[in-house]
Amino acid sequence: MSAIMAEPPAIRELGPSPFAGTKLVGELRLQVGTRAGKGIATRQYHAGALRILRPHYLDDTAQVCYTIVNPGGGYLGGDNYGIEVSVDADTSLLLTTQSATKVYKTPGTFVRQDMVVSLGPGAVLEYVPDQLIAYRGASYRQFTHVDMQQDSSLLFCEVLTPGWSPDGKLFRYDEVRMRTEVSVDGRLVVLDNLLVKPGADSLDSLLFLQDYTHVGMLLAIDANIGAGDVERMRELAYKIGEAQRTEVHLGISQVPGPGIAVRALSNSTEAINAVLMAVIDALRHHLRGQKPLNLRKY
């Protein structure tokens, strides 16, 4: 437990909570700024089933990496989680998780996670969590609001997988929604409103999953992502996808912002991760001259 930060909450300095009025099972509020040339949490607060580990610096840049931990282990029906992340001007934050997020059966209700992100001028947020695992009968809704500036940079990804039963059969969860609203300079540019309902059989899931089980998504918004970059990323992603032992079915398109969106389907978390990580690394290199991401978790 020594790795878990034990600083007193600083709610007053963080300002009013965006989750006021909602009963939260876990709450995390984090403000990251630059001190002595490095990114670092300048204000933070956590309560209940969400914490963060002490900061890491994964490369020779000023980018700070924080890891979100859910000591409770899994999400249950009716649980609400709230995460607020503010990145100050010209500060770079990499946010990840310690392990996969597991959503168990949520009879008659759903798990909800709200994430509110604010990026200052020149700020960078890379959000690269472990996969979300949804078990039989699970319903999960994630609402993310990102407010960024013309010259800030966002990289956001998710992998969604079904849970396995003890006898090795795949569960069919009820429904997963991941709604991400991104505004640049106060103007809505992208609403990435992913909905997956596996249904009873592969006919039901023709448009959702086809015959695949795993879903990956990536959204990057940065003023320096041009149409040519989108074409290059597509070629790269297709090439990496074809090199996987498990098939990856994917699509890439340019979005306003400007930015890029990736969607991937597969039967393997590793295969989807390989494609998403290739795009992440290429974007980090192109936009920031940063080395490939190594989360050192495996």
Next chain:
Amino acid sequence: MPNTPTSPAAGHLLTLLQLSDSALPTGSFSHSLGLESYLSTEAVHDEASFTLWLEKFLSQSLAYTDGLTVRLAYEAAGGAELARIDALVTAAAVPRQIREAGVKMGARMLHVATNVFPTPELEEYRLQVQSGACSGHPGIAFALGARGAGAPCADTVAAYLFSTITSLTQNAIRGIPIGQNAGQRVLRAMHAPVLQTVDMIFGLEVQDLGAAAPGLEIAQMRHEHLRARMFMS
């Protein structure tokens, strides 16, 4: 003895028929909305597979995008609410060609509606699009035109959905290809799903607007580099 109508024909019926007519110059005949990618992989290849695809497209995609847009625009209290719906539905079109299809068909639908069925709300929306405050969406222009003619909201949503289903069926007749009679059978088979989808749309909320199925989005994205395309999306 001559027949006499038991009730006078409703004026809004003719407005809905005209706005829903596949001959309305919105360019819908050149958009497959992802269908062409399923044709290229032969996931859709005949009347039965197209019927199944169309029913899923209607209830799992069109309901959340255009269908809910029509209902929300019809219910909107003013220009600011319309602008919010316009921004959400445009931003939710993540695949580039779907976004472009919405803007193109939106401009044409708005042009027709403001010319033929002018209302103060349509004029205000036209100015918002002209100034760049709004992108323009066919569902919004359709809803305002139909509301101006006194059409009930549920009929307006049903007419819009069936109009899109009809365009896609005509595109399938050319694209698969299937016969004209097969196309008519598909349309008849869509009556019940369209009515069920209208019911479902009345249970949705603003946060559902633009909810997208990943498999369909991949098909819509991959259409950008499909060889030998017949359609623009």
